[in-house]
Amino acid sequence: MMTSLISVRKLCFSSNRNLLSCTKHLKNLTSPRCNFTTWNKQISKVLKKNKGLSIKVIQPTRGTTTDAATAPFSRQQKIIGAWLFGCAGMCFGAVILGGVTRLTESGLSMVDWQLLKDMKPPRSQQEWEEEFERYKQYPEYQHIIKERDFTLSDFKFIYYMEYGHRMWGRMIGVAFLVPAAFFLSKGWVNRSLKFRLAGNAALLGFQGFLGWYMVKSGLQQQPLPTDVPRVSQYRLAAHLGSAFILYSMFLWQGLTQFIPINNLPNTxxxxxxxxxAHSIKGLTFVTAISGAFVAGLDAGLTYNSWPKMADRWIPSDLLAFSPTWKNFFENPTTVQFDHRHLAESTVLLIAAFWYMSRKAPLPPRMRMAVNALLGMGLLQASLGISTLLMYVPTPLAATHQSGSLVLLSFAVWLTHEFRRLPK
Ligand code: HEM
Structure with missing residues (x-):
């Protein structure tokens, strides 16, 4: 039976930052502004003493001024935030490492996948030779490498590239799971962040699976003897896309631990x-995925001119494949055409946003995000054009790939600044 009613006003809702202030009956909750964990402990005590007590949480109306924006973040939140940023940074590193692995044609050097056994690379001369012999059985060696003067030491280089990428992935798993278990055991993680962390863990596992699923497609015999052995562009795009999503999730959650919600006018x-801002984020992501199709089909090695493709705006073989839909994913001309125009649209949208936001009452940090986004958008487009004009040199292509993640980071940051108080 309910004996009395406690009214509590929620001041702040950012995931780990539920600062609450008590308006009635709660002399026992000593501090009017305490962090989530302390508040939880205190409220449990009150509930134990007063059997049947119920609590009503009154949320502030949107757009009203609360002191949420000025409330300090707890030490625990800062530690969790730093950890999430660390995980995001490690994902960033994995994307760069994966890009360089692909660009140095190292991705198919390890011909199987085992969670624990893979962690031990060949040590003796004999083990290396055995591993090299195994690699020689697969299509990449049979159709491309065999023609080259390819020695055991060349093999060691490509093997260590792929090994490094796989080990880095495992290290992200450890760097995420071990601290997550610690924070959970300490009760530092609130309910909403718990759900998000479970999502991160699932996506991390899925990312590993996609990596192997992608590599497997490059180890299979190609249908035609003339087909170049390479990983499926669909699987490459899925692997890259899921890495970008995982990175963005870590980044968003990390930002939430440090950046308070802006009190923006509801105009x-x-x-x-x-x-x-949300459209820019979405379009940047779609452009990046289309870039993965360009990379997967080596479509950057055709039509190495800009702004026209050869001397035409619309190349003659744009829809050469049948059925038509296949062109968008399998015809290098169409895939490159799409990537160019998606990229140009992204940069135009960013420029329009910058222009339209000039007179808006944006807080200084938001203004910084807008400027950074415009600068990075222009730089990323220049990097893409240079990569194309110079026939995809590895350092430039790798910089262009990392640039896309930096651009996405600024878009994530900007949308984070637009976050609303939850209902
Ligand atoms: C918003 C701007 C852009 C974004 C976000 C973006 C993103 C990407 C991404 C993520 C990749 C895949 C890299 C990889 O997996 O290795 C890629 C590849 C590529 N992009 Fe862009 N890009 C942009 C602009 C451009 C522009 C304007 C051009 C040229 C007209 C261009 C040309 C290329 C080429 C040639 C590749 C293939 C490089 C390779 O084979 O590694 N990009 N892009």
């Missing part, structure tokens, strides 16, 4: 800008 101008 139509602000709503328009918010929608545009």
């Amino acid at each position: 139509s101008q602000m709503r328009r800008l918010r929608i545009m």
